[in-house]
C-alpha cells in the first residue's frame with residue numbers, strides 16, 4: 403500500500419516520549435495513516451498504541467500498515483474529544499496529537515480538501531456528519547460565511563469573498579472545488595492573486611475547520627487527555643498554524659502555573675523541524691511541537 407503522509411519531527415518525538423512503566427499504553431489521538439504509530443510500535447516492543455481517527459477511510463490504511471503488530475495496535479474510530487471524555491483517569495503513559503489533516507486527505511480522499519483537483523465540495527472527516535463544505539458554501543448566510551472565513555482562515559478579504567459566493571449561488575449552485583477556487587480568484591484584488599499560495603487557500607482552510615469543528619475540539623480534548631494521563635506520563639501536540647497553537651499554549655501555561663501545578667512544560671519554546679526536515683518535507687515548515695509531563699493528580703470534586 404502507498405502511504406502519502408510524511409510524519410513530522412519523528413526523532414524529537416521518540417526522544418521525548420519514552421515509555422517508563424511495564425506494558426505501556428500510548429494514544430495516538432490523530433493516527434491518520436499511522437506514520438507516528440508505526441514509528442513508536444517499532445521502537446518500543448512492549449508498547450501498545452490506541453490509534454484514534456474519525457476518518458474511517460484513512461483508518462483502513464493504518465490497519466493494514468499495522469498488521470504485523472497484531473493486537474499491540476488498537477484502532478478506534480472516534481473524534482478525539484469524545485474518546486478522551488469516555489476514557490478512565492490515569493490510563494495512558496503517552497499521548498500524541500498531530501493536529502489537522504493528512505496528505506491523504508489532499509491527495510487521495512477525493513473529498514475536496516485540495517483546491518486544485520476539481521472535486522465535489524465535501525471536506526468531512528466523518529462522512530456521516532450532517533454538514534459538508536457544500537452546505538457551508540451554499541447555505542450559510544453572508545455574514546456567517548464571512549465570519550467563518552475571517553476567523554478560521556484569517557483571510558483579510560473575507561467579506562468580499564463571502565459576498566461573491568452569495569452572489570454566485572443565486573444563479574448557480576457552487577458544487578466543486580474549481581467553482582469555489584474560481585470565485586475567490588476572480589474577486590480578490592489582482593495583486594493578491596500572485597502570492598506564493600493560491601488566493602483561495604485560506605478560504606479552503608476556514609471551511610474545512612468549520613465543517614469538522616476542528617478548533618472547538620482542541621481544548622476539551624486536551625483537558626480530558628490530561629485527566630487520562632498517568633502521573634509521569636507525557637503528552638505532545640503538533641500544530642500547524644497559530645489558530646491551533648494558541649489554545650494549546652494557553653492551556654499548558656495555565657496548568658503549569660497553578661499554585662499546585664498539574665503539568666510541567668518540557669518545551670519552554672516549542673520545538674520546530676530542523677532545516678533538513680523542512681528541505682525533505684516542506685509540509686513540516688510551519689509545525690510546532692509542545693510537550694508536557696503530568697507531575698501530579700488533578701484535584702477532583704468529592705475526593
Ligand SMILES: C[S@@+](CC[C@H](N)C(=O)[O-])C[C@H]1O[C@@H](n2cnc3c(N)ncnc32)[C@H](O)[C@@H]1O
Pocket residue numbers: 407408409410431432433434435436437438439454455456457460480481482483500501502503504527616619
Ligand atoms: C496530521 S494527520 C496525522 C498524521 C499521523 N500522525 C502520521 O504520522 O501518519 C491528522 C489526522 O487526524 C485526524 N483528525 C483530525 N482531527 C481529528 C479529531 N478531532 N478527532 C479524530 N481524528 C481527527 C485526521 O483524520 C487525520 O487523519
